[in-house]
């Protein structure tokens with residue numbers, strides 16, 4: 367799951383010439399570092415919901431919950447548990 | 450009245466943190482009108498020094514133009530200093546409407562509404578005509594004032610990679626279910642000096658039934674054959690639904706901004722835009738000055754032509770000297786240094802050489818993208834720029850960066 371989300375973020379947020387400069391792993395801050403802008407979180411949330419067949423309430427889609435891939439994975443696993 | 454010492458300490462430590470991170474912005478005191486050559490006191494208390502100004506938005510050299518000053522003087526005598534009112538109470542003089550009409554004619558739009566600044570125009574415009582059933586799809590490098598305006602609006606938000614049309618197309622497809630899709634971009638990007646490909650953006654907008662918004666603050670008056678801005682450059686004059694721009698840069702540089710475009714959008718701004726409704730009207734001397742600026746620009750392209758010539762000379766000169774220059778055609782010419790400390794050191798050494806420029810680094814530009822942003826003006830001339838170029842070469846030589854590419858600079862100085 368981690369790899370799938372990292373791949374999405376690489377495609378969606380990094381340009382070819384950034385890729386060599388920016389190291390991205392599950393602990394890299396995404397929003398606080400400026401890699402992911404808060405305006406596109408809707409898109410990221412929608413991708414996760416579709417991919418993992420879950421529904422994330424808006425209240426839980428905070429900048430904090432989305433700030434690292436590790437956090438995102440935790441959030442998804444919690445919701446998959448619900449289903 | 451209560452400002453307990455504990456809170457004072459909290460604020461104090463926030464300020465120290467800003468200093469420790471090297472992000473503290475120090476103002477330099479200018480003792481002369483805005484121009485190609487200015488008198489600068491820096492650091493504070495130091496003797497005033499004559500320097501060449503390469504960091505003003507005075508693209509057309511109109512900030513201190515005698516005809517503009519005279520027009521402002523005349524309005525001061527005839528219409529007074531200020532109006533002490535918002536527009537819709539008793540703050541609209543005939544000249545305000547005249548300026549709005551002149552801007553519409555210049556930009557090739559249906560109607561225009563003035564704001565106290567372009568920051569205010571961007572803060573108010575989105576909320577005035579979009580709601581929760583709409584989506585705003587913005588370029589990831591749009592100006593901070595647009596970011597704030599989008600935040601104030603209830604529309605759904607999304608972004609696309611800087612100037613990446615494939616990505617924009619994906620996003621337009623994804624949001625076909627929305628009532629309005631608004632594509633939002635700067636015309637010229639202020640930190641990079643590159644332009645949004647408005648021809649392609651307009652084609653996509655046609656194909657995917659979207660509106661187009663352009664902030665042309667760094668283009669109005671000089672980009673395009675007759676200075677109408679990026680829409681003219683890309684052959685889509687009259688095709689942009691909403692343009693915002695400023696009177697605070699090329700157009701005299703005093704203050705003021707506007708929203709120009711579809712007349713219903715302009716009218717909705719007049720009824721609803723909060724920075725328009727709840728902030729004072731533009732002062733008469735500024736309105737008259739801006740009218741004179743538009744008159745000057747409509748009668749001759751000499752100033753934008755000279756600016757273009759200066760820009761070409763400068764871009765070529767820096768590149769040949771061995772600096773890494775962001776490619777583009779605008780008079781915003783960033784010299785890439787990547788490392789924040791290096792950008793500060795180079796700016797300081799240039800100041801000692803009599804060249805006034807500023808180093809920009811994170812968070813104003815992305816991490817590892819520090820640079821010196823140089824900006825040309827029609828007030829500059831080639832001999833002046835030749836001297837400035839020599840100073841750049843001396844400083845570049847001193848730091849051993851001439852001829853190095855991005856990799857070379859990063860290897861030597863780190864990110």
Ligand SMILES: Cc1ncc(COP(=O)(O)O)c(C=O)c1O
Nearest residue numbers: 566567568592639666695697706
């Ligand atoms: C792209 C852009 N939009 C808006 C503004 C704000 O303009 P004003 O100074 O009129 O508020 C600026 C100026 O910094 C700008 O660069």
